[in-house]
Structures are given as structure tokens and as C-alpha cells.
Amino acid sequence: MIKRELYMSRIRPFIGGELIKVMTGMRRSGKSVMLELIQHELLVSGVKPEQFISINFEDLRYTHLLTAKTLHDEIIRRTEDIDGKVYLFFDEIQEVKDWEKCINSFRVALDCDIYITGSNAKLLSGELATYLGGRYVEFVIYPFSFSEFMELYRTVKPENSVAQGFQNYLLSGGxxxxxxxxxxxxxxxxxxxxxxxxxxxxxxxxxxKVRDVDLLERIIAYIMANVGNTFSASSLVKFFKNEQRTVAAETILNYIRYCVDAYLFYQVKRQDLQGKQILSTNEKYYIADHGIREAVFGGNMRDINLILENIVYMELLRRGYKATVGKAGDKEIDFVCEKRGQKLYVQVCYLLASEDTIQREFGAYDSIRDNFPKYVVSMDEFNMSRNGINHKNIRDFLTAEEWN
Known part of the structure; x- marks a missing residue:
């Protein structure tokens, strides 16, 4: 088990406080381990193990606690004999019917510190805002970054180089x-x-309650095939029409939203950098874990340019950046990133193998006149930085502590 300090450093200031700590993210991305890491920190700080109550609602032993009332009564009963603050850890809380009423009740009735995880964005963002009204703080837990992957990979295959580790990461994901x-x-x-x-x-x-599972599977396959490519609901309508299926654009958008809510895909908007506006058509989508794409769809090495983009995008999210696709005239910048008023621009390609490719990737920044950092990221081993634009090997970019 690795410490995942990137997340712990964000969670630590809230440990012991009254805000409910909510960890969201795709199924099996490491949320349960985060609860264990928090418990370990509490034990080191002097909290006694008997002050913890920890329940994973996907464990069949707890099927009798899947309503707010039964869970409430069980926790109240178990806390009667505990001295001091109670630390409640609820894993996959969305399995409990009306769970938010129960959590609210604990917050009011008990001297407690509450941590919950869940695998559905709609459940744990829109509804949280309604039911918990600003009394929670949310942390999205992503699959392993390349740095985290290498931390464990070295213990399994210590004889392999970082380059070999990256080849494995390209196929297996995080x-x-x-x-x-x-x-x-x-x-x-x-x-x-x-x-x-x-x-x-x-x-x-x-x-x-998806009725047309076949349509859902086809939409997911289409998005997987096109990670990093811009497309619209209308282009999907045409695609299905060619396959002799009539599908409404609204249905397609709903099914895509369900996938985004489950943290399977992430939507990236396009931004007109000259008009400074968000464009309403042709978004891009990236998959939470590119290893899933290889297992389900295949072709990660064939589509390596898109996979490298996907890896960089997920790293931007992990580090707290909001990213859009930048459009500047007839040129496109892969990622325009913002965090706390600071900007970062990133172009991603496989190899700078020709002068035309070099001109295209570095030339994407020609109309950008500000002094924020600009990167071209590729698999090349040699540094080709020029005109104030940084060129980085992707492994070095992903493992750098800071980008400046």
C-alpha cells in the first residue's frame, strides 16, 4: 500500500473537523485505501481503534443496514459505549437508501468525524449540495498516476527500467x-x-435504469475509440444512422452523462482563446483509466498519440487543474489549464519525427502572447525546447514535482 500523499495532503487539514469528508471516483480507484490511510494517521495521533466504526456497504454482511433507519439505529447502538469522538467510515454509501438523511442525523446527534466514499458523481455532488448544504468537502480519487504506478511497479519488477515501466503503464493503466x-x-x-x-x-x-443496454455499449465503444477526438451528439446520431439505428441526440447525451457520472469518462470543453468563450459543440472525452480501454477495446499502441493525451489530461486533473481544449484561429492547443489564477498550456504528441511535426506542435502557440508556461510533451528523449516553449519527455513531465 502506498501513501498517496497527493490526496492525504489535501485531506489532512480537515481530519477531526466537523465537515463531512467525501471521497468520490471510479469504482476500485483506491477510495477504500484512502479510508485506511486516514485511520492510520488517526491511530498515530493517539485515537483508539475502538473509536472507529467502519462499514463497506458492498460487503454482504451489511445487507441488513441498507436503509437510513436500520443504519441509523445500528450506529447509535454501537456508539453508546464509546468514550470521546466517534470516527465513522462508510464505504460505497450510495448503496444505502436515503443515506443522506442518516449522515445528517449523525452529524447533529453525535460527537463524530465522518468519512464517506461513493462511485457516482450525481449522487455525491448534486444531491450532496442539496442535503448537506455546504457542510462537506469532496475529494476525487483517481487511478494511479505514473509516479504512483512506478512506486509499486519497482517493488514487483525491480529489474525493469523507468522506460520499461512506462511501456507497461501504457497498456495496463493505473x-x-x-x-x-x-x-x-x-x-x-x-x-x-x-x-x-x-x-x-x-x-x-x-x-x-438504462433500458437499451446494447445502445449504451455501442456509445461507450464509440467514445473509447475516439478518446481525445472532438465529436458531437449529432455526429453520433449520423454514425448510428449508418448502422441502421435511429437514435435521438438527447438519448445519446443522457447515456454519455451517465458514463461521466460514474467517473468512467471525463468531458473536456473547447475554448475560443481569441473570443474568450466556451464553445458549445464538439467536446472531447477522456477515459478515467487507459488500461480499461486496452482491455475492453484494444489498440492503445496503435492510438498512442491519443493515449498519451489521455494520460496527460488525467495527470492535470490529479494536480487540481481545470483544462479545456484551446482554439486559436485554425490552430488547436490540446490543453489550456488553470489553477488558482495561474495558467499552463500543454501540447501532446507521440514523436517530433519531422520538421513539419515540430512546426505544427510548437507553432500552435504562435498567437498566444502571455508569459504563462507552454509545453510540448512527447516520447522523444532529446530536449527540443525553442522560442521559450519547453519540450519535455512525457515520463519527465509526469514525474516532475512542479511545472513552471
Whole structure:
């Protein structure tokens, strides 16, 4: 188990406070481990183990607690004999019917510190805002970054170089459990397939009562094939029409939203950098874990340019950046990133193999006149920085502590 300090450093200031700590993110991305890491910090600080009550609602032993009333009564009963503050850890809370009423009640009735996790954005953002009204703080937990991946990879395959580790990362992605499978190809693929099926069934189909599962599967396959490519609902309507299926654009948008709510995909808007406005058509989508794409769809090495983009985008999210696709005249910048008033521009490509490619990637910045950092990121080993634009090998970019 690695410490995931990127997240702990954000959570730590809220430990012991009255705000409810909510950890969201895709199924099996490491939320349960974050609860364990928090418990470890509390134990080190002197909290006694008997002050903890920890329940994973996907564990069949707790099926009798899947309503707000039964859970409320159980926790009240178990806290009667606990001296001092009670620390409540609820994993996959969305399995509990009317869970938010129960959590609110604990916050009012008990001297407690509450931590909850869940795998559905709609449940744990829009509804949280309604029911908990500003009394919570949310942390999205993502699959492993390349740095986190290497931390475990070195313990499994210490003889391999960082470059070999990156090759493995390109195919297997960053789901934490893969280290238990020693990153072996076939077991890893099987695990990722099962994970994908679980997300599709539990977090998309069942939760949203999806009727046309075949259509959903086709939409997911289309988005996987086109990660990093701009497309619109109308282009999907045309695609299905060619396959002799008539589908309304609204249905397609709803199904895509269900996938985004389940943290399977992330939507990236396009921004006109000259008109300073968000464009309403042709968004891009990236997948939470590119290893899932390889297991389900395949072709990560064939589409390596898009996969590198996907990896960089997820790293931007982990570090707290908001990213849009930048449009400047007839040129496009892969990522225009903002965090606390600071900007960062990133172009991603596979190799700067020709003068035309170099001109295209560096030339994307020709009309950008500000002094914020600008990067071109690729697999090249040699530094080709020029005109104040930084060129970085992608491994170095992903493992750098800061970008400036």
C-alpha cells in the first residue's frame, strides 16, 4: 500500500473537523485505501481503534443496514459505549437508501468525524449540495498516476527500467489492484474487463435504469475509440444512422452523462482563446483509466498519440487543474489549464519525427502572447525546447514535482 500523499495532503487539514469528508471516483480507484490511510494517521495521533466504526456497504454482511433507519439505529447502538469522538467510515454509501438523511442525523446527534466514499458523481455532488448544504468537502480519487504506478511497479519488477515501466503503464493503466497480479498481461486484462463490466452494470445501467443496454455499449465503444477526438451528439446520431439505428441526440447525451457520472469518462470543453468563450459543440472525452480501454477495446499502441493525451489530461486533473481544449484561429492547443489564477498550456504528441511535426506542435502557440508556461510533451528523449516553449519527455513531465 502506498501513501498517496497527493490526496492525504489535501485531506489532512480537515481530519477531526466537523465537515463531512467525501471521497468520490471510479469504482476500485483506491477510495477504500484512502479510508485506511486516514485511520492510520488517526491511530498515530493517539485515537483508539475502538473509536472507529467502519462499514463497506458492498460487503454482504451489511445487507441488513441498507436503509437510513436500520443504519441509523445500528450506529447509535454501537456508539453508546464509546468514550470521546466517534470516527465513522462508510464505504460505497450510495448503496444505502436515503443515506443522506442518516449522515445528517449523525452529524447533529453525535460527537463524530465522518468519512464517506461513493462511485457516482450525481449522487455525491448534486444531491450532496442539496442535503448537506455546504457542510462537506469532496475529494476525487483517481487511478494511479505514473509516479504512483512506478512506486509499486519497482517493488514487483525491480529489474525493469523507468522506460520499461512506462511501456507497461501504457497498456495496463493505473488501477491499484494490478500490482497484486504482478502486472501480468492476461490476469490484468481479465481484472480490468471485470471492473469495466461492474462499472457498466452497477454504476450506469442499474443506477440509471438504462433500458437499451446494447445502445449504451455501442456509445461507450464509440467514445473509447475516439478518446481525445472532438465529436458531437449529432455526429453520433449520423454514425448510428449508418448502422441502421435511429437514435435521438438527447438519448445519446443522457447515456454519455451517465458514463461521466460514474467517473468512467471525463468531458473536456473547447475554448475560443481569441473570443474568450466556451464553445458549445464538439467536446472531447477522456477515459478515467487507459488500461480499461486496452482491455475492453484494444489498440492503445496503435492510438498512442491519443493515449498519451489521455494520460496527460488525467495527470492535470490529479494536480487540481481545470483544462479545456484551446482554439486559436485554425490552430488547436490540446490543453489550456488553470489553477488558482495561474495558467499552463500543454501540447501532446507521440514523436517530433519531422520538421513539419515540430512546426505544427510548437507553432500552435504562435498567437498566444502571455508569459504563462507552454509545453510540448512527447516520447522523444532529446530536449527540443525553442522560442521559450519547453519540450519535455512525457515520463519527465509526469514525474516532475512542479511545472513552471
Amino acid at each position: 488501477m491499484p489492484y494490478l500490482s497484486n497480479l504482478r502486472y501480468e498481461d492476461e490476469p490484468s486484462r481479465q481484472y480490468l474487463m471485470d471492473l469495466f463490466n461492474s462499472v457498466q452494470l452497477k454504476d450506469i445501467v442499474k443506477r440509471n
